[in-house]
Amino acid sequence: MLILGLNMFHADASAAIVQDGEVVFAIAEERLNRHKHYGGFPSLAVKACLDSVGAKVTDIDHVAIGQDSDANLAKKVQYALSNPTKILNFIRLRQRKEATRNVRSLLANALDVDPRLLRFQEHHVEHHIAHVASAYYCSPWEEAAGFSYDGSGDFVSTMMARCEGTDIEILDRIFLPHSLGSFYTMICEFIGYKKYGDEGKVMGLAPYGKHTYCGQIGEIIGLKNGSFQLDLDYFKPLGSNQGVQIQPDGTVILARHFSERMAKLFGEPREPHTKITQREMDLAFGMQHHFEEVFFHLLNELYKKVPLENLAMAGGCALNSVANGKLFSRTSFRHTWIQPAAGDEGLAIGAALHTYHAVLKQPRRYVMKNPYLGPEFSESRIETDLKKANLQYRRFERDPLVEAVAEQIAAGNVVGWFQGRMEWGPRALGNRSIGAHPGLPNMKDTLNARIKHREWFRPFAPSIM
Ligand SMILES: [Fe+2]
Structure with missing residues (x-):
């Protein structure tokens, strides 16, 4: 059985192929078209996946996409109705999603075949379920706590799950606009790192800072009833896409996240390429400090719900290796399995494996032993x-x-x-x-x-x- 997993029309577009439950090949489109964080349709990645197993697109039995625009619809509508600018944004995004949803014709066009010859079944897997699946189903475990967190996906920023056998049971979702990823992005933008994916850079700035702004940053994000919340006064009103837009050429654009209130509290934002001062270092320190406070708070809440030693984790924030390094000293988890492609390229693997195990009820037999899933050259x-x-x-x-x-x-x-074979994931x-x-x-x-x-x-x- 061949399952093609896709992350498409979303940052870090990618494709993966799962053959009889085993991930045999996976690659982000950016590795082939050299367009960083490319967010269009991953045509080259799909071709590379098919070539790797010597298959044609007409041989594919299932296509699994790591996005389900119908998921959490009630929450989206409720949020969109809260003010008119959000309604317009919401309608625009729904229209774009409808336009890009016809996977059959997209694949037929990319591979130049008659769409009537395509016989696959199509599956849409909610963003964070695909993230959790990308970690748990690749792990060697029969049971684990599942955790996913990022800026946003299908209107959710954080998911907690109990993973057992072939099942992933969702225990909790944290909905937008409350998002640890957005909190991090907003402060990164304020200190002059405005490009999609710049967060990893600023993580390296944090250790040069001091506690100076920890108190003030604690006003922006706080713990609440086993969860957390943002003070939205510090943020521009967020659309249902959380301020990330994909241009027609696949470029991912970040809208400005921070509001004027940030400047009132910390002074003017730093312009990119100007000198980094102690203020930026201290802001980075405070940001990382509060990110970790919330992260470990959430994980400790998850442990109360799923008191197991195994933690399977993915989502873009799971690339925060500084936080990951403190996991065993700050929580009761004792083993981690973190998807190497924890960002959105990993959705291709997660959606395909979720379809294989949770939808098609096939048993588990695969463990991802290394991240070398890309192409190789003789x-x-x-x-x-x-x-x-x-x-x-x-x-x-x-x-x-x-x-x-x-x-x-x-x-x-x-x-x-x-x-050998190219690494899967950013490292x-x-x-x-x-x-x-x-x-x-x-x-x-x-x-x-x-x-x-x-x-x-x-x-x-x-x-x-
Ligand atoms: Fe994500």
């Missing part, structure tokens, strides 16, 4: 491409290669390391990585000047390969 293909590009190369066997690379790194050179984990000597002074500056062009405060991860 040596002959690599050699042909090197020749085509007129690049100088030398061929090594494995052991002399490792020795030569180690020598280069020891001599202070920077090495590009390309092997470079040894198959498409840059190697350099962490012990040499100025190596971080060298890497930034030559390749990464990152801000001075962003860390590099040391690893042993």
Whole structure:
């Protein structure tokens, strides 16, 4: 049985293919079209998925999409009715969703086949159910607490679940506008990081800050009855898309999240590319501090409902590795399984696995043992491409290669390391990585000047390969 999982017309569009319950290939469209966080239809990713199993789109039995615009509809309508600008936004979004909903014709167009030949059944899986599924169904566990949190998806920012066997039982949802992801995004924008996906950068700024604004930031977000709430005065009125828009070319645009009240409390917002001052560091510190307070509060509430040691987690906020590192000291969970593609590209896997287990009632047999689910290239293909590009190369066997690379790194050179299948998710984990000597002074500056062009405060991860 072939299930094609999709995240489409949403940031980090992606596709995954599940064959008889096993994820055999998964990739974000941005890796193929080089358009960061691409939010259109993942045509190239779908083609790559089909190629990986030697199938045609007409062979697909099920297509699972990690979005269900009918989910939580009553909550959406209730929110939209609260003021006229939100109603317009709500109608516009519904129209856009309707227009982009015809998966059959989208796939037929992308693959140039007659839509009448497509025989798949279509499934829509609610955003956060797909996130939880992307973690739990990839874990080795027969039972776990499930947790997902991000900016928003299908009008929800946070989901808690009990996962057992092939079932995911939803225990709680936190609806918009209350969102830990939006809280983080809003302060990131205020301190000059306005692009979709910039949150990860600001996480690296937090340790340079002090407690200065922790009190004031505590006014913006607070704990409430086992949950949390935002003081909406600090935010621009949020639409039902939480201020994220997808342009016709697939570019993801973030609308301004912060209101004038932020400037009253903290002074004028920082313009991008101007100097970062102690104020921005202290704001980043306060933001990370309160993010963690709420995160651990929610997890401890989840533990009360599902007192198991296993925690399966996904959602864009689950990429906050600083918070994740404190999980065992701040909660009673003792084992985690965090989806490597915790952001929205992971929805493709989650929707497909949820369809296989929860909808089609198929037993579990798959465990994701590593994140290497992307394409790989044969040596002959690599050699042909090197020749085509007129690049100088030398061929090594494995052991002399490792020795030569180690020598280069020891001599202070920077090495590009390309092997096997591409990583699934945003982290470079040894198959498409840059190697350099962490012990040499100025190596971080060298890497930034030559390749990464990152801000001075962003860390590099040391690893042993
Ligand atoms: Fe998400």
